[in-house]
Amino acid sequence: MQLTFDPDVESFRDEFVAFLDKHVPAAAAEAIERPKSVSHMPQWARRWQRLLFDNGWLLPTQPPEFGGRNASVLQQYVYLEELCKRRIYHSFNPQGVNIIAASLISFGSDEQKKRWAVPILRAEITASLGMSEPSAGSDLASLRTKAVLDGDHFVVNGQKVWTSGAHDADVLLTFVRTDPDAPKHKGISALVIPTNTPGVTRRPFPDICGQDNLDFNEVFFEDVKVPAENLVGPLNQGWGVANGSLGHERTMMWLGFADRLDNVISDFEPKDDLERDHYATAIMDRQALRLLGSVALARAARGEEDVPALSVLKLLGSEAERQACENALSAAGSDGLLHPVLTGPYEPMNLDHYFGSWFERYARSFSGTIAGGTSEIQRNIIAQRVLGLPAR
Structure with a gap:
């Protein structure tokens, strides 16, 4: 080794x-x-x-x-x-760069790469990912936003939610249902929709940490006309584009969890035996995540695709981060409500300015158990594709 x-x-x-x-x-x-x-x-x-x-x-x-x-x-x-x-x-604009531009490079036409991917990468425009809906979160295939082909354009109606950064975005890579009679994993297509198109409404809303960091959005489509040339990939084959998009998001997601665990460990101040036990657990989880991640990395370097391993890493990393933040918040007590970071001078590239108090870090840690596939979905994948258990 x-x-x-x-x-x-x-x-x-x-x-x-x-x-x-x-x-x-x-x-x-x-x-x-x-x-x-x-x-x-x-x-x-x-x-x-x-x-x-x-x-x-x-x-x-x-x-x-x-x-x-x-x-x-x-x-x-x-x-x-x-x-x-x-x-x-x-x-x-991490979604725009890491997911949307990367997906356009993988699935888009040469014109779409030139028109959208390169400007996103050059920060000339920004992009957001329209996937989740009120009735289709973890189960993306249940999405209901509908696009009807009418001559040289689609007419889009429906709603997205949890659409990170949509209020700042110039375009949305939006997943829509184009064949309502097909099985739910079929009949889905991907469209690039400029946010200034008539009928597109974006409503940002705060998360549990308040109004200072608006990122989530509801997005409504009311008779939105989208040129047919904005279709990414083949018609009704958007499920492959969606899996590719999530693949771009998940590939090395575990490294981010390991890094954030490092940050929790460096800032954790255990004071008694129970807190020292929690501290040791965070260290062991971090080490396990890095070792398992190294195995997955070696397989990827050999050209081997191991989707179940990525599910194990995503589940372990997100749950370990959430638990470590909860333990650190408990150890901090009422001081965990204070925001110690923003009292110093602002350094533009320092992520500490986004971590905030232990309460904020704990609250935000739940996003890791949701984004890129919820912990429940990861457990289903592991049960079926690693343990060989039957689907219910």
């Missing part, structure tokens, strides 16, 4: 570290606009993302025309590892 990287991977890491040392934005003498949410893109953040794109450091595994340098899976891993170490973002 080799637990180190080959020289070419470490050389790749060194090159990226040198780039970060030289270019990461720092607090300027004049005030820098604080992003209103993780999806909001002030001008300095657009310049940062464009700099990454122009130097091949935005999506390293993509070719240069899409902001990359044809990096290997292992090189992509050390790239993400260095971002995590510094607790910085490569984009304040």
Whole structure:
């Protein structure tokens, strides 16, 4: 077993570290606009993302025309590892870059890549993902938003919810039902819908942490006319596009959980035997996640696809983070309601500004058990595809 990287991977890491040392934005003498949410893109953040794109450091595994340098899976891993170490973002439109642009590159036409993928990657426009609905959250195939083909355009009616960043987005990659008579996993299509299209209404709403960080949205479509050329992939084959989109989201999601567990461990202050036991549990969970993740990473580097392993990692990482935050909040007591981070000077690339109090970190930790497939869905996948149990 080799637990180190080959020289070419470490050389790749060194090159990226040198780039970060030289270019990461720092607090300027004049005030820098604080992003209103993780999806909001002030001008300095657009310049940062464009700099990454122009130097091949935005999506390293993509070719240069899409902001990359044809990096290997292992090189992509050390790239993400260095971002995590510094607790910085490569984009304040992560869904647009990591999911939507990547999906357009995989499934879109050359014109769609030029029209939408590249501008998203260059931070000229932002994008949001329209998947979940009031009656179709974990069970995406139950979506009801309908698109009827009428000549050279679709007419879209329906609603999406939990649509992160939609109020800031220029376009939505929206999953719609185009064949109501087909089985529920069939008859789904993917459309790119500009948010300024008549009939599109976006309503941001706060999460449990309040109004300061609006990110979620309800999105309503009322007789929205979308050109047929905005169809991504074949008609009625959107389920494949959806799985590809979620695949882009899940591939190395476990690394983010491991990083956030590191952050909890570094900030946790146990005071008695029970709290020390909780502290040790968080350390063991972090170590297990990294070791299992390394196995999955090695398989990916060999070109092997292991979707059940990603479900195990996603379930373990999200639940471990939630439990660690709950234990840390309990240990902090009433002090856990205080927000110690924002009292210092604002540094634009420091993720500490988004972590907040232990209560906020605990409340936000639940999102990890939902986004990218809920813990319940992951348990079903593991039961059926790892343990071989029958579907109910």
